[in-house]
Amino acid sequence: MPLIEVRALRKTYRSTVAVEHVDLDVHEGEIIGVLGPNGAGKTTTVECMAGLTRPDRGTVRLAGHVPWRDRRQVTGLLGVQLQSSGLQAKLTAREAVAMVAAFHDAPADPDELIERLGLGRVAGTRYAKLSGGQQQRLAIATALVGRPRVVILDELTTGLDPEARRETWELIRNVRGSGTTVVLVTHLMEEAQQLCDRITVLAGGRVVAEGTPDDVVARSASSTVMSFTAPAAVLPADVLAGLPGVRQVERRGARLEVAGTDDGVLAVLRVLQERQVEPAGLRVSATTLDEAYLALVRRPDTDTAPAMEEIS
Template identity: 45%
Template sequence: MTAIQVRGLHKSYNGTVAVAGVDLDISEGEVFALLGPNGAGKTTTVEILEGHRRRDSGEVSVLGVDPGSATRAWRARIGIVLQTANDAAELTVRESVRHYAGYYPSPANPDEVIEQVGLTQKANTRVKALSGGQRRRLDVALGVVGRPELVFLDEPTTGFDPEARRQFWELIRTLAAGGTTVLLTTHYLDEAEALADRVAVIAGGRIVAEGTPATLGGRSTAKATVRWQGPDGPETVLTDTPTALVTQLSQGRELPELTVTRPSLEDTYLELIGEKR
C-alpha cells in the first residue's frame, strides 16, 4: 500500500550537497505536500522520484519500481505537472489534450478533463493565446489526462486567481477520492493545509519535520496566545491551558476583543526552516 518509499537519498552537484539523507513513505491514495524554501533540495528530490534525475545513493521505490531504471509502462502510470512546460503553441487546448491522451493506454475523456480544469470555454483557443492562469490549467489537464496512479504537482496553482485555485483544489480532491496518489509541492501554505493528508518540510537537504498539517512541528500542542482588551490596554498571555485561563479571567466580567490562537501552519513552517516573520 506504499506508493513512494525513499531511504537515505543523497544527491550532490559538484561537491555541493542538495539532498542529504532523505527518508519518505507516501501511501497509496494519499495527498502528500513537500514544503521547503528555494534551494532546500525539494525539486531535486521530486525529480529523482519522477525518474528525471539520477541519485548518488539511497533506495527509491515509486509504484514498486526504481525510477532510475523505469520503463515506458511505468511512465504511463504517473502524471507530471511541471512548474514550467514547453508545448506546441499553435495547437488549440482541445488538440493539445487529445494529443497527450494518445500517449497513454487508457486515457480519460479529453473533453471531460478540459471541463474539470475549467477550460471548456477555451477549448478551441490556441495555446499561445491563453493567459498565464489558463496556461497553468492546461498544464494540469495534460498531467492528469492519462488517468495516472500517481501525480506529481510542482507549484500547480501559480498564476491562478482565487476562484480558479478553489476549482483546482476540488479537482485534486476528486483525484484523491478515486485512489490517485498526489505529491504536491507548493509555496502556498493554505493550499497544503486544505489539500494534504500529510506534510513534510525539507531544509538543508533533510526532512526537518513531518506530520499532518494540524500536528506538524508540535503545532497542535503548542502554547496558545490569549489576547484581550484590558482596562489599561491590550493584554496577552501565553498558556498551555487557554480554556481554563479564559474561564478564570471571565468570571464576573467581559473580555473585550478576546482571541485565542495557536501557531498557524505558516508560523510553524517559518520556524522549522529557520526564518522569522
C-alpha cells in the same frame, strides 16, 4: 508497503547540495504535501520520484520500480505537472491533451477534462496564446489525462486567481476521491491545510517535520500563543522566558505575548497564580500552520538556512 518509498535521498549539483538526506513515504490514495522554502530541495525530490533526476545516493521505489531506470512502467503509472513544463507553442489546448491521451492505454476523455478545467472556451487556442493561468490548467489536464495511479503536481495553483485555485483544489479532491495518489509541492499553507492528508516540510535539503497538518502545528515548538496585560513592574518578561515549554516572550507596552507549547501555557498560568498576578484580557490561540511552518524553516539548526524573503 508505501506506493512511493524514498530512502536516504541525496543530490548535489556541482558544489550545491540540493537534497542532503530525505526519507519519504507516499501511501496509496493519499494527498501528500511537500512544503518548504525555495532551495529546500522540494523540486529535486519530486524530480527523483518522477525519474527525471538521478540522485547521487539513496533509493526511490515507485510501485516497486526505479523511476529513472524503469521508464516504461513508471511513465505508465505517473502523471506529472512540472513547474517548468512546456508544451509546443503552436499546439492547441485540445491537441495537447489529445496527444498525451494517445500516449496511454486507457486515457480519460480529453474534451471532458478540458471542460472540467474550465478550458472549453480556449480549447482551440494555441498554447503560446493562453494566459498563464490557462497554461497552468492545461498542464494539469495533461498530467491527469492518462488516468495515472500517482500524480505529481509541482506548484499546482501558482498563477491562478483565488477562484480558479479553489476550483482546482476541488478537482484534486475528486481525483483523489477516485483513488489517485497525489504528491503536491506547494508554498501555500492554505493549500496544504485544505488538501493534504499529510505534509512533509523540507528545509536545507532535509525533512524538518512530517505528519498531518494538525500534527505539525501541534508538534511545533510554539503551537500556542497567549497574550495578556501585566505591568512590567509586577512581572518582568525574563521570569517567564526560562519556563519549560516557553519558546518566546515578548513585551509590547503593558502586554505580554508568550509563544510556546500547551505545557508552556500551563506553566505560565501557574507562575501567574503563584505571584497572584491577574492576567487581564487573556487570549490563548492555536498557531496557524503558517506560523508553525515559519518556525520550522527558520530553525537555526538547519545550518544551510534558506533565505526567508524568497518565500512567496
